[in-house]
Amino acid sequence: MVDTMSAFPAATEGVGNQELEPTEVLADGTKVFDLTMEQADWEVEPGRVVQAWTFNGMVPAPVIHLEIGDRMHLRVQNDLPIATDVHLHGLNVTNEFDGVAPITQDLIEPGESFTYEYVADEQAVAMYHPHAHGHMLLPNGMFGAIFVGQVRLPLGQTVGLEQVPADLTVSQEIPMVLNDSGVIGYSLNGKSFPATQPYTASVGDWVLIHYFNEGTQIHPMHLHQFDQIVVAKDGYPLDNPYTVDTLDVAPGERYSVLVNLDAPGTWVWHCHILPHVEREAGMFGMVTAFVVS
Numbered sequence: 329m330v331d332t333m334s335a336f337p338a339a340t341e342g343v344g345n346q347e348l349e350p351t352e353v354l355a356d357g358t359k360v361f362d363l364t365m366e367q368a369d370w371e372v373e374p375g376r377v378v379q380a381w382t383f384n385g386m387v388p389a390p391v392i393h394l395e396i397g398d399r400m401h402l403r404v405q406n407d408l409p410i411a412t413d414v415h416l417h418g419l420n421v422t423n424e425f426d427g428v429a430p431i432t433q434d435l436i437e438p439g440e441s442f443t444y445e446y447v448a449d450e451q452a453v454a455m456y457h458p459h460a461h462g463h464m465l466l467p468n469g470m471f472g473a474i475f476v477g478q479v480r481l482p483l484g485q486t487v488g489l490e491q492v493p494a495d496l497t498v499s500q501e502i503p504m505v506l507n508d509s510g511v512i513g514y515s516l517n518g519k520s521f522p523a524t525q526p527y528t529a530s531v532g533d534w535v536l537i538h539y540f541n542e543g544t545q546i547h548p549m550h551l552h553q554f555d556q557i558v559v560a561k562d563g564y565p566l567d568n569p570y571t572v573d574t575l576d577v578a579p580g581e582r583y584s585v586l587v588n589l590d591a592p593g594t595w596v597w598h599c600h601i602l603p604h605v606e607r608e609a610g611m612f613g614m615v616t617a618f619v620v621s
Contacts (some may be wrong), residue, residue: 333611336522340371344518345473345503348390351403358399361392363414365436365458366407370469370512373520373612378511380469381408387518388505388542389456389472394448396477402444402456404436411435412461414444418454418563418582419474421446428459435460451477453538453563453582467510469518471542473503479536479584480565487557488571490588498586499533506577506599506614508543514604514613521605524616527597531620533589541577547614548600550574553591554618560584574600589620 350359363383370380370387383389394400404414413436415427425444429435436442454474458465484494507515516524529535537556539549549556555571562582569586577583598605599614606612 333522335374336617337524337526338374338522340374340519340523341377342370342386342518344386344388345391345505346386348384348392354401356399358401359394360401360403362403362405363389364405364407365412365470367409370518371523372512372515372518373523376520380511381465382469383472387469387512388503389470391472391503392456392474394474394476396448396451398448398476400446400448402446403441404444405441406436406438409438410461411437412458412465413442414456415459416444416446416454416456416474417580418452419446419476420449448476451479451563451565453479453560453584455540455542455582457542464510466542467507467512467544469510469512471505471507471540473505473538473540479560479563481559481586482557482569485569487569488555490555490557490571492557492586496534498536499529500527501536501538502527503538503540505540506543506547506549508545508547508604516614516616520613521611521615526617526619528619528621529589531590531592533620535587535589537585537587539575539577539581539583539585541579541581544579545601546576546578547604548574548576549598550600551587551597551618552595553593554587554589554595556585556587558583559586589618592620594619
């Protein structure tokens, strides 16, 4: 067990969750984003390289940020060996762009493309992933986050035992995608410990974490030492935020939590189903840490 701990953080090839910039902006202001569905080598943990199914060659897929009122065209090129589609999970789209072949569209065949259209009508914490053959494609890496606007925070309120400042500034915003099956397996943002990313902060920082469960099991996410203030569920701001020590995140769910990092140290952050984080050789899977200085 000491061996895996001493290797953290281990360097591996590939970084997911990279920001996707518009390829172009049309005359009417529509932002055009390009995604390519393709197979790619992905190093989940040191020395374990798998053949992942990806958007733009990364796991998780690129992050898309929009503002309320934005118009988006999402051009999807299928370079996979099978036909599929893309569902914008958690966004208000018209039926023709719901991404459920063959009900709302034809399958995007290998070598073909399809453009999804969306008008950002309200704040959202959403996901995108295939629907057709999703039982195989999601576990193997095809999932990404879409943010529209900013989650409303309980500024100036007392939540549980936590006093949220009225003038709070979020020092960092973290998408945390959970997976547990396929070639990616038990992972946080596409990596298995000791290859998971550690997060650094200073004492007193407030961070906003967005959990996305693209796996097949519930994951009780636990951050040592610090309360998690649940401020939104599936992107919807809560009228009554609440504080938890461990938060169950079920498949398809998104939770947004606010955390005040008020104590120095290296603090473990993990799924609390222990077989998801430990094996005979030591820690693996759904574990990372906050390093607070």
